Amino acid sequence: MIRRTPLALSVVLAMGLSGAAQAAGSLNFANWSDYYPPELLKKFEADTGIKATLDAYDSNETLLAKLKAGGGNYDVVVPSDSFIQIMVQEDLLQKFDKSKLPNLANIAPTFQKLDYDLGHDYSVPYLWGTTGYSYDSAQVPGGKLEESWKSFFEPPAELKGKVVALNSMDDLFPPAAFYLGIDRCTEDPQDMKKVMELLLKQKPMLAMYNSDGTIERMAAGEVGMHQQWNGAFHRAKEQRASLTYVYPKEGISTFIDNFVIPKGATHVAEAHVFINWMMQPENIAAASNFAKYNNTIAGSEKFMEKALFDDPAINTPADKLDRLRPFKLCSPKSLSLRSKVWTKLKK
Known part of the structure; x- marks a missing residue:
């Protein structure tokens, strides 16, 4: 069972790799509309050498339809918790190679075991x-x-x-x-x-x-x-x-949105590099600062805007x-x- 914790998360886990190794390649990324900062994708390109594109969709249902129709040529997409098992059951997602995701260690304790994907075999939690x-x-x-x-x-x-x-x-x-x-x-x-x-x-x-x-x-x-x-x-x-x-x-x-790799993705290695890179606290904090949602990575609060902590809509009051x-x-x-x-x- 997932329990809401205050934004000011005090536990800092192992930070994993400090950055992704330089690589050549490309990545086709799709996310909810207005839910990922374009400048962060530029930073990813600069850090990794991987050329990335960003597409948008408006609902889980739209994403599911696209994946059923062939995936839209996406390498990483962001479904919500309620759709992960549906996509797994319909054989629309591929399992991670966890040896390429050392930053899984950065996921905060609250989000280490999630009912819809207990071992993070198919999904990595993003924002919630x-x-x-x-x-x-x-x-x-x-x-x-x-x-x-x-x-x-x-x-x-x-x-x-x-x-x-x-x-x-x-x-x-x-x-x-x-x-x-x-x-x-x-x-x-x-x-x-x-x-x-x-x-x-x-x-x-x-x-x-x-x-x-x-x-x-x-x-x-x-x-x-x-x-x-x-x-x-x-x-x-x-x-x-x-x-x-x-x-x-x-x-x-409550909801948790997740990074997943669709079945049939063309750039699987680059997808792993991107997801691992996003689990670095400073990178996912940039996404939180843009979209104004909490995230699932320990240590990210050090890089987040104070206004998010001060808004009870984001940092749920104890009596709620x-x-x-x-x-x-x-x-x-x-x-x-x-x-x-x-x-x-x-x-």
Whole structure:
């Protein structure tokens, strides 16, 4: 079970190699939109001699479809915890050669053993955070809302057409289940019916389902409430001080995004060099400073911005830690029912 630890991680493990050996080659890297600093890729090229390109996608579902269609010629991609075992079961990932990843020793103790890949055979954890929601206190009645998913699923009438949900059932279903007091991995069709009814009731209040542009919409005041990742919230609040991030009392999902090598990758050796290089504290800290999410590498806090430590959306307050809900792998039957709900919802 993964437990949220404060950003100021005190344990420093063995640092592994100080840098990657000079190498020639190329790397095709794909990541979530706006989730990796371009200048860090330039540093990787300078450090290793490997020429790298960066592509983007907007969801785990999009990435899964690309991999099923042939991988998009990618050498390293970044799926979330909820998709690792799906990709392994569908034979879309290849096992690491761990002799080429000495910096695995740098992974912080909290992330050394993860349920979805206990031995890090297929995945190396990258950045992690929470999926809650934010609101603009300047746009809500009284300027404050209850710390509950009720405020999101049953928002004030004044926010009709100004609420956005993420465009992924894996992001939307768990909070609905938390709010209703239902097991998020339920196999009971009656439970699924309750979730369906809740989401259909919410739908007329929404402006859209969209996982892109969450920062821009909230920063501009274009909408008053947005289901949002905590790092995206931090970046939006830097531009609009009236924003509030909510840790709902019913529970909030945590996520871990991971580096993996797709089956059929062309540049496997270079992929190992890149992943090992990213496990150096100063390199992954640069990614945290850009994307505004915590990372999984011990010692990286020495290189991270103080503002990340000071934001409760990133550094969860002690009295909110018991609200965090780590990833839980659901059965195929449960996921099938969830998929049916999503299909009906998006009609």
